[in-house]
Amino acid sequence: MTSQCGEAMASASTTSPRSSDLLTWYDRHRRTLPWRAEPGETADPYAVWLSEIMLQQTTVATVGPYYRAFLERWPDVTALAVAPLDDVLAMWSGLGYYARARRLHQCARQVVEEHGGRFPETEAQLLNLPGIGAYTAAAIAAIAFDARAVVIDGNVERVIARLFAVTDPLPPAKKTIRHHADALTPQNRAGDFAQAMMDLGATVCTPRNPACGICPWRDVCQGRHQGIAADLPRFVPKKPRPQRHGLAFWLARPDGAVLLRRRPEEGLLGGMLEVPSTPWRDDVWSLDEALTHAPVAAEWLLLPGVVRHGFTHFALDFQVAAAEVSDGDGSWYRPETDQDLALPTMTRKIIRHARSQL
Ligand code: SF4
Numbered sequence: 001m002t003s004q005c006g007e008a009m010a011s012a013s014t015t016s017p018r019s020s021d022l023l024t025w026y027d028r029h030r031r032t033l034p035w036r037a038e039p040g041e042t043a044d045p046y047a048v049w050l051s052e053i054m055l056q057q058t059t060v061a062t063v064g065p066y067y068r069a070f071l072e073r074w075p076d077v078t079a080l081a082v083a084p085l086d087d088v089l090a091m092w093s094g095l096g097y098y099a100r101a102r103r104l105h106q107c108a109r110q111v112v113e114e115h116g117g118r119f120p121e122t123e124a125q126l127l128n129l130p131g132i133g134a135y136t137a138a139a140i141a142a143i144a145f146d147a148r149a150v151v152i153d154g155n156v157e158r159v160i161a162r163l164f165a166v167t168d169p170l171p172p173a174k175k176t177i178r179h180h181a182d183a184l185t186p187q188n189r190a191g192d193f194a195q196a197m198m199d200l201g202a203t204v205c206t207p208r209n210p211a212c213g214i215c216p217w218r219d220v221c222q223g224r225h226q227g228i229a230a231d232l233p234r235f236v237p238k239k240p241r242p243q244r245h246g247l248a249f250w251l252a253r254p255d256g257a258v259l260l261r262r263r264p265e266e267g268l269l270g271g272m273l274e275v276p277s278t279p280w281r282d283d284v285w286s287l288d289e290a291l292t293h294a295p296v297a298a299e300w301l302l303l304p305g306v307v308r309h310g311f312t313h314f315a316l317d318f319q320v321a322a323a324e325v326s327d328g329d330g331s332w333y334r335p336e337t338d339q340d341l342a343l344p345t346m347t348r349k350i351i352r353h354a355r356s357q358l
Helices: 003-011 020-029 045-055 060-073 077-082 084-092 098-115 122-129 134-145 154-163 175-186 190-203 287-293 345-357
Strands: 245-251 258-262 307-310 315-324 331-333
Touching: 020 190, 045 060, 045 098, 045 134, 060 084, 077 098, 084 098, 084 307, 122 134, 134 190, 154 175, 154 190, 245 287, 245 345, 287 331, 307 345, 315 345
Parallel strands: 245 315
Antiparallel strands: 245 258, 258 331, 307 315
């Protein structure tokens, strides 16, 4: 609990929170974001959709440059729909979660082919589009079309859990949180309300040290009143991520080109380029075992060190073995200078490691 929260507790009352108090705060303190319509402007559904897909599991600061680059290159959904998938993946490179980029492209095509290039306006219709789940459908319906939709992401869960002192842990408490969020969402200005909740969660009701003293709901917040706000929301303890291991084969030609391969279209990092490797498994590979998966028979040398990468559901450690050949079959690239390569962060890390060790 921060001192800011503690000082104000004496004045807390038990009146229910009102959406109008948050909207008044929003009118004064709203963040200026590249994808956000200014007051009086009409939101562009394409901009709202693009930003929401990019913001899934990524921060506002990271998304900004990507969003601007996408919008500059593909200013509307029709332009994005006709873009080659490889170009989209290359532009997405570094944002992670490449399946989202693939679905983004599919979604653009579907909007053009089935909806004449206009995003549908209802949550139910939006949910039928690739890559749009319950949160994103609600966010687009509310923000782009001002429909009354209940928009709940991690920020909103935190604010609601504190506001109503929901002490049951997430995810089981999701139903209770939805009930409160639904009751609080206004009929009018639902889009502004959703964005106000996001802003409050990002700037005031932050994960650590909520700034209760400047919160529009400080007098009615039950979590603050009870002195437990900073401890909420609670979570069911997570199981540790499993650790997996691979051994990557860095095969270089004298001219500096290296052998890369494309991952299968479906699944993790679908369609992206990678350094050829063994399968990923629970045990560390010895070089002898790994050599059956090497792309060519060569004088493989195990490089010192390990490349670490984290995926949502597991952590992955790579050892890297290196060899040089004069030429050979396969796809050869100069990853540092070739333009528009769809290189995921995992591949970039291995490239950096191999270059630094050789
Ligand atoms: Fe503090 Fe968050 Fe409650 Fe506002 S909603 S008073 S910032 S805990």
